[in-house]
Amino acid sequence: MGIASTPSPPYVAVIFTSIRMPVDEGYALTATEMLSMADAQPGFLGVESARDSEGLGITVSYWRDMEAVRAWKAVAEHRTAQKLGRERWYRAYRTRVCVVEREYGFSL
Amino acid sequence: MGIASTPSPPYVAVIFTSIRMPVDEGYALTATEMLSMADAQPGFLGVESARDSEGLGITVSYWRDMEAVRAWKAVAEHRTAQKLGRERWYRAYRTRVCVVEREYGFSL
Numbered sequence: 001m002g003i004a005s006t007p008s009p010p011y012v013a014v015i016f017t018s019i020r021m022p023v024d025e026g027y028a029l030t031a032t033e034m035l036s037m038a039d040a041q042p043g044f045l046g047v048e049s050a051r052d053s054e055g056l057g058i059t060v061s062y063w064r065d066m067e068a069v070r071a072w073k074a075v076a077e078h079r080t081a082q083k084l085g086r087e088r089w090y091r092a093y094r095t096r097v098c099v100v101e102r103e104y105g106f107s108l
Numbered sequence: 109m110g111i112a113s114t115p116s117p118p119y120v121a122v123i124f125t126s127i128r129m130p131v132d133e134g135y136a137l138t139a140t141e142m143l144s145m146a147d148a149q150p151g152f153l154g155v156e157s158a159r160d161s162e163g164l165g166i167t168v169s170y171w172r173d174m175e176a177v178r179a180w181k182a183v184a185e186h187r188t189a190q191k192l193g194r195e196r197w198y199r200a201y202r203t204r205v206c207v208v209e210r211e212y213g214f215s216l
Contacts, residue, residue: 002164003125003202013123013206015168017111017156048125050158050166056110058158058166060123086214094111094213098121098206105202106194 004046004062009100011045012063018085018093020055027089030081037077043068055091062100069097112154112170117208119153120171126193126201128163135197138189145185151176163199170208177205 020027038044043064051057063069072078085093128135146152151172159165171177180186193201 002127003200006204009204013121013204015121015123017168019110048164048166050160050164052158052160056156056158058156058168060125060166060168090214092111092213092215094211096114096117096121096208096211098208100204100206103202103204105200106198107200 001047001049003105004048004060006045006062006100006103009102011100012066012069013098013100014061014063014069015096015098016059016061016093017096018057018059019091020051020057021089021091022055023088025088026084030084034078034081037075038072041068041072041075044072066097109155109157111213112156112168114153114170114208114211117210119208120174120177121206121208122169122171122177123204123206124167124169124201125204126165126167127199128159128165129197129199130163131196133196134192138192142186142189145183146180149176149180149183152180174205 035047038047038061045062045064047059047061049057049059063072143155146155146169153170153172155167155169157165157167
């Protein structure tokens, strides 16, 4: 996974910042499944993710509009994963839903 | 560094996603200096950062408004660091400037 290729703004970014518990308990498998399901959702534009060695992770998913974000949040398997996240995998998390207004970058 | 404590939306998030070159060449020192300078800027609300073992990093800084983002972007030492970033430290990066519309979370 690298830097997502996103269209011209505006579009929506969902910033998910989390602190993991030091256990797997099905996390890796579910994370892979959720990535695959999100990728198949209408309006999904891409995702970027990094987790450091101390357990802090940031995943940013990009979506066409707020309706696409709401639809993904309501998918049954995703709701189950969110519940397991609170019960097993995360010590804390914060989700921020944003409208991207401008972007710029650089590449060698 | 953990999850940032941010006020009720709206406020601004700047998502900086980057791929590092496998060299330091002053990076760690400059990164620490920039963090310290950002922290002293008017309207700075907090920052979250994670970099995985493959060199992909995501840093999200939070700001009171677009004016605070513009002021930080124009600080001379920050402009010098951005230039060194393109010359030495990053293979690629993307900056996305966003308005946070809502947030929610969980903590044990």
